[in-house]
Amino acid sequence: MGSVMSRAQFYDTIGATYTLTRRTEPRIAAQVWAALGDAATVLNVGAGTGSYEPSDRHVLAVEPSAVMRSQRPAGAASCVAADAERLPFKDQSFDAAMAFATIHHWRDPIAGLREMRRVARRVVVFTHDTTDAGWLRRFWLTRDYLPEVADLLVGRPSITELARGIGARTEPVLIPWDCRDGFFEAHWRRPAAYLDENVRRGVSVWAKVGPEAEQRAVRSLRNDLASGRWAERNRDLLDLDAAELGLRLLIV
Numbered sequence: 001m002g003s004v005m006s007r008a009q010f011y012d013t014i015g016a017t018y019t020l021t022r023r024t025e026p027r028i029a030a031q032v033w034a035a036l037g038d039a040a041t042v043l044n045v046g047a048g049t050g051s052y053e054p055s056d057r058h059v060l061a062v063e064p065s066a067v068m069r070s071q072r073p074a075g076a077a078s079c080v081a082a083d084a085e086r087l088p089f090k091d092q093s094f095d096a097a098m099a100f101a102t103i104h105h106w107r108d109p110i111a112g113l114r115e116m117r118r119v120a121r122r123v124v125v126f127t128h129d130t131t132d133a134g135w136l137r138r139f140w141l142t143r144d145y146l147p148e149v150a151d152l153l154v155g156r157p158s159i160t161e162l163a164r165g166i167g168a169r170t171e172p173v174l175i176p177w178d179c180r181d182g183f184f185e186a187h188w189r190r191p192a193a194y195l196d197e198n199v200r201r202g203v204s205v206w207a208k209v210g211p212e213a214e215q216r217a218v219r220s221l222r223n224d225l226a227s228g229r230w231a232e233r234n235r236d237l238l239d240l241d242a243a244e245l246g247l248r249l250l251i252v
């Protein structure tokens with residue numbers, strides 16, 4: 001993501017088909033909601049179309065992109081247009097603040113996390129661990145087809161820095177093999193899904209690496225699926241019900 005386009009403008013450009021593939025995955029939601037503890041009031045930052053918002057608590061959403069806000073379903077929590085880095089709320093206004101699959105888009109993630117900490121007593125963030133030298137190699141898609149993902153991480157804070165910034169602990173999040181939320185890693189055991197244009201359009205990584213890398217990766221994956229090479233290389237995944245691919249909750 002370059003400096004020419006703000007983060008909100010980016011989702012105003014790529015977000016129009018988001019709800020085709022992105023929705024709450026109930027098993028991951030259960031883990032997020034457990035981490036929210038007994039919070040009765042919850043701020044959802046970078047809320048997008050409203051996935052993972054608990055229906056049994058009072059939720060207020062924050063989302064800078066008008067295109068994303070316009071896709072929130074009828075009856076979803078009220079939504080304020082703002083950036084995480086400047087939350088328009090007084091100190092300690094909420095029992096908890098949550099952020100799901102969004103902090104990698106923030107201009108200054110640590111500033112945004114500190115804002116969440118300022119306005120809420122508890123913070124729960126779903127993100128990924130890129131500190132492990134083997135991270136890129138954990139997932140066959142980045143390892144064998146899209147190494148350009150490494151370039152997207154340059155200059156971004158590690159999970160250790162993020163956690164330290166707000167004194168958080170981390171908790172692993174396993175991805176079920178039939179994960180219903182189509183985020184980047186979701187189809188780890190269903191590789192043919194990545195050949196589907198709609199699946200790719202629901203994930204910002206593909207837009208960020210650009211069309212050349214995208215087309216090359218898709219071509220190469222298609223060939224390997226047809227020849228049996230993918231199955232041969234990833235035989236160990238086929239019996240797994242859930243995978244550890246570096247996804248984490250940060251919890252304070």
Ligand SMILES: C[S@@+](CC[C@H](N)C(=O)[O-])C[C@H]1O[C@@H](n2cnc3c(N)ncnc32)[C@H](O)[C@@H]1O
Nearest residue numbers: 007011046047048051065083084100102105106
């Ligand atoms: C991958 S979507 C996730 C949306 C939602 N949390 C979900 O799980 O479906 C990332 C969201 O972060 C939002 N975003 C980008 N920059 C932001 C910022 N600085 N502050 C808050 N949200 C931001 C985008 O507009 C987008 O809606």
